Each structure stands twice: as structure tokens, then as C-alpha cells.
């Protein structure tokens with residue numbers, strides 16, 4: 181166990197940002213924390229990193245009490261912060277050199293540049309970096325001390341798909357080296373692919389914690405039939421379709437969770453025909469339930485609203 185959080189509470193005025201969280205993170209796993217905006221993810225991560233103080237509760241990191249040993253802990257963890265922007269007139273390489281000096285144990289700067297595909301930008305001033313490059317630099321800084329636990333806060337937000345896959349590779353390589361990764365992300369497919377276990381957080385509380393497959397299997401035995409139709413049937417109408425167990429709608433997009441795909445599919449086609457809407461029926465497909473469906477079911481919200 182490399183992180184143990186017990187009954188953590190953080191209150192801001194009337195807001196219980198973290199409302200009694202307890203969980204453990206195991207050594208060598210990629211642990212994901214997912215939640216809608218304002219769920220309390222950043223507050224939780226920053227308390228574990230020793231950057232904020234909880235109102236109550238206890239955090240143990242690498243066997244040390246975070247309230248007492250925060251300096252010793254900081255040497256052995258890596259936090260992704262928005263610090264590069266604070267030193268706009270340094271080059272990428274200079275910035276990494278400066279920050280290396282804070283740690284007793286460090287990775288060679290060349291290796292970091294290579295890992296994060298920043299070698300070609302090593303002489304570029306921080307203020308001239310693109311958003312994606314800055315993002316990669318902030319991850320490089322989180323890894324500078326070859327940490328046992330790396331906290332990555334939405335490391336791929338705003339990156340194009342190719343660079344995002346590069347970042348996934350970085351995370352997978354770290355895991356292969358036995359490192360622990362604490363990841364927050366808004367991207368469900370990223371969480372599903374990278375995380376060994378995921379905690380879904382809402383209103384400062386954990387509402388589910390399991391492997392991605394476990395979260396899906398315990399919430400959905402059924403498959404999803406998805407389509408767009410304008411105008412679409414109401415939720416009440418959709419629930420009357422044979423085989424339908426539950427439904428989720430968003431504008432013209434419909435998802436029917438069904439335990440009998442052929443029967444429900446026929447009903448969808450018949451509905452469109454009966455209402456002269458066949459030409460309005462788009463993107464009809466059947467899929468397995470995904471983490472996105474679990475999130476919607478548990479929180480009542482899409483992850484990005």
C-alpha cells in the first residue's frame with residue numbers, strides 16, 4: 181500500500197469539497213480518480229501531495245504521515261503542477277536543470293526530454309511553447325526526481341490524439357518500471373485503458389471504486405443500442421420498447437440499455453418506420469456498456485457538461 185486515505189474532510193465555507201473519503205492505492209498500479217467538475221479531485225490530490233491541509237482525516241504516503249513528513253514525502257513523489265508558466269524566460273532545458281537541483285535523486289534531463297518528446301524543443305523559451313508542449317513539460321517536471329508515485333492531473337487534456345497516445349506510453353512505461361501513478365482524467369477511454377482501478381467521486385464522496393471491467397460489470401449486464409433521431413421518442417416511450425431496461429438521452433442522442441438486442445433493435449426500426457422517420461435515424465449501433473455509461477448512471481451526469 182503506497183497511499184492510505186482515511187476519512188478525509190476538507191470544507192470551504194458551506195462547501196464540503198472532500199466529504200469523508202477513504203481509499204488505498206497499491207504499489208505499481210495506475211489508480212484513476214474520475215469525477216465531474218467540482219467533485220473534489222484536485223483538493224484530494226493536493227492534500228495527498230501535502231500542498232493543502234485537510235480539516236480532518238489522515239493521509240499516509242509511502243508509510244509516512246503526510247501531516248508530519250511532507251518534506252520527506254515530496255522527495256519521493258512527483259506532482260504535476262502548473263509551475264513551468266512561472267518561469268517564462270527560461271528554456272525547457274534550463275527549467276528542468278533548475279528544478280533538478282531541488283532533489284537528491286534525479287533522472288537525466290536528456291532522458292526526460294526524450295520521454296516526453298521535448299528533445300527538439302529543448303532550447304525553446306517556456307513562454308514560446310504551445311499548450312501541448314507546456315503540458316508535456318509539466319509532466320516532465322513531475323517525473324524529474326524519478327518518483328515512486330507520480331500524480332498526473334489531466335495530463336492529456338488538450339493534446340492531439342497522437343501526442344496523447346505518446347503520453348499513454350509514458351504512463352505505461354512508468355508502470356512497467358513498478359511506479360505507482362495517480363491519474364485524474366476526464367477521458368473515459370483513457371481511464372478504461374490505463375487504470376487498474378478507478379474511484380468515481382462526486383460531491384466529495386467516492387461513489388464507486390473497482391477495476392474498469394468490475395465497474396462496468398457490476399452496473400450493466402445489458403448492452404447499449406445507440407442512435408440519433410429527430411424528433412426522438414420521450415424517455416417514457418423508450419422505456420416501453422421491448423427489452424429496454426433503462427435509457428439515457430441527450431438532445432437527439434438516445435441510448436437504450438437492453439437485455440435483448442434483436443428485439444429492441446426491431447422496435448427501434450419499427451418506431452422510425454411508423455413515424456416516417458427512417459431517414460432521420462442516424463448512427464444506429466450496438467455496443468458494450470462503457471465506463472462513460474457507468475459514470476452517467478452513477479452521477480446522473482456526463483463527465484463533461
Ligand SMILES: Nc1ncnc2c1ncn2[C@@H]1O[C@H](COP(=O)(O)OP(=O)(O)OP(=O)(O)O)[C@@H](O)[C@H]1O
Pocket residue numbers: 192195196197215216217218219220221222223224
Ligand atoms: N481554495 C478554495 N476556496 C474555496 N472553495 C474551493 C477552493 N478549492 C476548491 N473549492 C471548491 O471545492 C469544490 C471541489 O473543488 P476541486 O477543485 O477539488 O474539484 P475537482 O473535482 O478537482 O474539479 P475540476 O474537475 O473542475 O478540477 C468545488 O466546489 C470548488 O469550488
